[in-house]
Amino acid sequence: MQPSLTKKIFIYVGAALLALVIAVPVLWLFIMSISSSTHLTTLPLQWWPDAPTLENYKSLLVYAENSPSASFLYGIRNSIIIAFAATAVSIAAAIPGAYSFSRLPGPRRKNLLFAVIAIFMLPPVAIVLPLYTVMSALGLLNTHFALIIVYCSILLPFTTWLLKSNFDTIPGDLDEAPIIDGANRLQAIWYVILPIARPALGAAIMMAVLLAWDEFFYGLLFTNDIRAKTITVAIADLAAGRVADYGLISAAGILAAVPPVVLAFFMQKTLVSGLASGSVKG
Amino acid sequence: MSSVSLFNVTKAFGEANIIKGVDLKVEDGELVVFVGPSGCGKSTLLRMISGLEEITAGEIHLGDKRVDPLPASDRDIAMVFQSYALYPHMTVAENIGFPLKMAGWSKADIATKIREIGEVLQLLPLFDRTPKQLSGGQRQRVAIGRALARDPKIILLDEPLSNLDAALRVDMRMELARLHRQLSATMIYVTHDQVEAMTMADRIVVLRDGIVEQVGSPLDLYLAPVNQFVAGFIGSPKMNFWPAQTDDAGRVIMPTGQAVLIDDGCAPNQSVTVGARPEHLVLCDSAADAALTGTVLSVEHLGSDTFVQLHCGIGAPDQIDINVRLAGIVRVSIGDQLSLTNADANAWHLFGQDGKRMNKIAI
Structure with a gap:
């Protein structure tokens, strides 16, 4: 049935509004990032700068010691290391964990799953003090390792839950068949379950990287210089001086979004392929 | 030797006894059908022989070897699942070759073997397709092909025809009977359809509530049922x-x-x-x-x-x-x-x- 004209108009207007709400802040951020600081403070405000400049990007990307660029570039490096390492560790642990929750029997296992979720629900503020004490006692403050460990505690419950609910949809016959075919349990997971769950795995990896990339609270508390400061903290630092350079902050915001966007671009195919694949039964 | 012997095999899930002491010997090369109403334990018994289900007590022997302590992957038994359980991300060729890959065969040997199977089951033209591009009957043949890959001496079939339409079911029934003669493998076949049981079996095992009610050739069961249950179950x-x-x-x-x-x-x-x-x-x-x-x-x-x-x-x-x-x-x-x-x-x-x-x- 063809939708009526009013319905069509309604849908398009709605879609346009949604796009506007999502796109306008990004657009604004971009405009600010190519404006000079004088331009940003001129009244009345202009929609488009008279002399667009890439000066802000340059001062972030061209390395100079003790400058915003140092803190920014180190921040990017630290965030990449921490987000990807935490994701790798979490996924590596979540796959067997989720498989076990999904496939193996036992009431204690089920209780454990709820414990995992309950811990995930705890606000970070509730556990930050004990964590800080522990990290401090172990001499791990201001290291990548500390943040990787802490981020794993956030990512692991999330990825486990996500993968578990996807494994649940895979028919049990499909991990019994490889065992009959001579595979052991790990081979069954590697050759059969994971390829089938690839879209969910892709989604889990992406969400995990994003969660870690965007994390601010622990990053702020557990790091104090460029050796371990993450990008979110570095950007906040740009705003913390006596004079906040909004152009610079905007440019940093745009640049900080690049790695996740690149990741999403490359994983897009994996994510979509899952939506199209059918079931096995005939 | 590829006989299957069960000695007082039992299975309990908590308090519930599903299989209550089954003694049975399936001879080398025989096609034995387990038949019974839903919930009688026939599929559970099959899964216990395959190793997918542990047994609570008793012993299972394949030939002279006791296998019940062994995991499924070490029993060298092939199984065809009711849902076919084809690997959806693999092509037909990869599906059939998977057991050989797990057994560590070389790529060349696998290619030769799967061509052989493809010819027997007329699957060669389908080798590059994935399971979702196949019809029900074709999927069934791929599942059988995968089971045949390792030249198993014992093949278990769990209601393999129940997802097919009536006409195809009759064809596949004949095809399976032909394969059984050709391979001379021991086959154990589970079904709730007594017509399938009567037409295919060398011997039928009638199960009810985890107990073997009668074992015998199709005509034995038809002519001399040992009790009213078997009498009512066999014959249509x-x-x-x-x-x-x-x-x-x-x-x-x-x-x-x-x-x-x-x-x-x-x-x-x-x-x-x-x-x-x-x-x-x-x-x-x-x-x-x-x-x-x-x-x-x-x-x-x-x-x-x-x-x-x-x-x-x-x-x-x-x-x-x-x-x-x-x-x-x-x-x-x-x-x-x-x-x-x-x-x-x-x-x-x-x-x-x-x-x-x-x-x-x-x-």
């Missing part, structure tokens, strides 16, 4: 049952008062259940000689046979309807009165109060 349409008495001479006195001779069983002066298959009831001319009389409720003309359902005034308080299979075309219509009797003293069965077959007692 079902055997008719009605209550009767035996007299001093061991003749069976029908509810109509007519006395009939039944070769099997006949302890004098007892309440018994008479069992007669629809094809073992014949029309008789006079109501006086009839063992049963009734009014026709429905008639189905199949050409080769005529199925008649009769409402008989026996077995009060539950009035019993009797199914009759008359050979050829018989002109009867609804409401007619029919008289029936037994043509052959061998053909009817007697069951005691406990449901067990009664055997002939010399008088």
